[in-house]
Amino acid sequence: MRQRPLSPHLGIYRFAYTMATSIAHRASGLVMSAGLIVLTWWLLAAATGPESFAAAVAVLGSGLVQWLLAAWLLAFCYHLCNGLRHLNWDLGRGLEKEQARRSAAVVVAATLLLAVLFGYVAFFAGVPR
Amino acid sequence: MSLRSPLGKVLGRGSAKQGVSHWWVQRVTAVALVPLTLWFVFQLIHLPTADFDSVRQWAAEGFNPVLLILLIGAMTWHSALGAQVVIEDYVPHKGAKVAALLANNLLHVVIAVTAVYAVLRIAFTTFTAG
Numbered sequence: 001m002r003q004r005p006l007s008p009h010l011g012i013y014r015f016a017y018t019m020a021t022s023i024a025h026r027a028s029g030l031v032m033s034a035g036l037i038v039l040t041w042w043l044l045a046a047a048t049g050p051e052s053f054a055a056a057v058a059v060l061g062s063g064l065v066q067w068l069l070a071a072w073l074l075a076f077c078y079h080l081c082n083g084l085r086h087l088n089w090d091l092g093r094g095l096e097k098e099q100a101r102r103s104a105a106v107v108v109a110a111t112l113l114l115a116v117l118f119g120y121v122a123f124f125a126g127v128p129r
Numbered sequence: 130m131s132l133r134s135p136l137g138k139v140l141g142r143g144s145a146k147q148g149v150s151h152w153w154v155q156r157v158t159a160v161a162l163v164p165l166t167l168w169f170v171f172q173l174i175h176l177p178t179a180d181f182d183s184v185r186q187w188a189a190e191g192f193n194p195v196l197l198i199l200l201i202g203a204m205t206w207h208s209a210l211g212a213q214v215v216i217e218d219y220v221p222h223k224g225a226k227v228a229a230l231l232a233n234n235l236l237h238v239v240i241a242v243t244a245v246y247a248v249l250r251i252a253f254t255t256f257t258a259g
Contacts, residue, residue, distance in 0.1 A: 026215055033208040040240050043197075043247035046184050047254075053181045061179065076166065083159055090156060122174045 021104045025082045028075035035072045070119060077114040081107045151210060158207035165200045189255035194248050201244040209237035 013019070038060075045056035059065055085103050088094050094103055131138075172193075177183050187193060212233050220226040 026211070029208070029211045030215060033212050036204060036208055036237075036240050036244075040244040040247065043188075043244050043251070046181065046188065047247040047250040050181045053184070057179045073170075076170065080163065080166065084163070087156065087159060118170060118174065 016101075018100050018104050021082060021107060024078060025086070028079040028082075031075040032072060032079060035075075066123070070123065073118055073122065074111070074115045077118065078107070078111040081110045081114065151213075155207065155210045158203045158210075161199070161203045162207060165196065165203060168196060169200055185251050185255045186257060188248060188251045190257040194252040197248045198245050201241055201248070205237045205241035205244075209234060212237075 042056055042060065045052040060069070085094070085107050088103075094100065172187065176187055188197060213230060216226060216229045216233060220229050
């Protein structure tokens with residue numbers, strides 16, 4: 001079979017920051033795919049018994065893993081905001097270059113706002129029940 | 130000279146005709162995941178996550194097990210489809226690509242079944258008030 005060029009032949013394009021938002025969507029998605037393993041492990045530990053759960057919490061509460069959880073929160077906020085941008089595109093809206101650039105900026109701003117809000121509550125404040 | 134008929138030559142060519150379904154399921158799960166993930170993140174923030182009993186109480190009470198299972202289903206499906214596209218785009222070697230696609234699907238099924246099993250086990254072994 002003849003080797004034909006496949007879709008991400010990125011080298012031929014001049015860099016535009018909308019490209020960064022596109023690749024970041026994939027990257028944040030993959031980061032959360034890896035997070036699925038951790039979520040499953042946490043649920044399984046809760047299903048198994050107090051000792052397994054204590055062991056899981058000890059790992060999840062350690063410094064490095066807390067940073068990982070923060071990275072997952074950031075990835076989630078970004079993937080959510082940019083995912084809504086994608087769904088809007090799927091409705092055939094906002095596809096002009098200028099609109100796409102503007103929505104990229106909105107997504108970055110909304111991501112930071114959401115991440116700071118969730119991050120503050122999750123890691124520092126806690127919510128009174 | 131080939132003994133194959135012209136029809137035989139062209140049959141089986143072209144796309145696998147599954148692109149539309151892949152695209153559509155990716156969107157359906159995306160829409161479902163907007164409320165489900167927001168619900169989950171809000172719940173997690175509220176939860177004293179280090180406490181065994183309160184995590185189990187939360188996972189078992191009311192409609193939560195159902196929402197958790199829906200969340201797991203939508204997330205693993207969405208994740209499998211997304212990772213599949215990344216593998217198809219970035220793994221150039223054909224054999225490695227097929228192996229990675231197989232591993233991707235198997236891993237996601239294992240994750241989904243394990244997580245659902247965990248939720249059901251918590252739900253069926255925890256007594257909740259009301």
